[in-house]
Amino acid sequence: MTKKNNNIDVTLIGYARVSTADQSAQMQIEALIKYGVPEDNIFSENMSGAKKNRPALAKAMRMVRKGDTLVVWKLDRIARSIRNLLDILEELESKGVAFRSITDNIETETPGGKLLIHIMGSIAEFERNIGVQRTKTGIQSALERGVKFGRDYKLKPEDMPTVWKLIHEKGKTRAFVADKYNVSTNTIGRRLKEYEEELAKAKPKARSKRKTKKR
Secondary structure (H helix, E strand, O other), X not given: OEEEEOOEEEEEEEEEEEOOOOOOOHHHHHHHHHHOXXXXXXXXXXXXXXXXXXXXXXXXXXXXXXXXXXXXXXXXXXXXXXXHHHHHHHHHHHOXXXXXXXXXXXXXXXXXXXHHHHHHHHHHHHHHHHHHHHHHHHHHHHHHOOOOOOOOOOOOHHHHHHHHHHHHOOOOOHHHHHXXXXXXXXXXXXXXXXXXXXXXXXXXXXXXXXXXXXX
């Protein structure tokens, strides 16, 4: 269950994954065993890397203890993105657990491995910043084309004069109007209140204009 590393015994925990049910993780498992991982310490699953919740990986992450090493055949077997990989490595580091990728020849406890992780972190941050900038540019472009963001209200501002007349002049119930516009009675009440407040604000301005004309 252990392997010598600079004359220190370390426990190796393995993780293997294939994307679909018709694939086999046996090749990865054999590579892990050849590396020195005990077969009983290998967790494998058939699941897409895009899945956020992977039970076998979760079990492996729970099993590792300080001083252990989590081993995979290749980086893309454990992470779906650079950011995801960095999150996993950060969690392992917080537990005092090392990480190794056999095919990629990465060992986080070596200077070269630490440098590579630092570079990947910089790339992930760079990609995130590019994504944010693209999003901002896309929103600005859409706004310039007249695209409106936010909730598309079924009861629009231009509907309110008719709604007000239906209730206050024609005697229709709020339930009737709510059914007509396919909204709740609470929405009718809230929007009526907002509309009446707007009307109240507009009346003083109208009176002021009429007085000015008389002069």
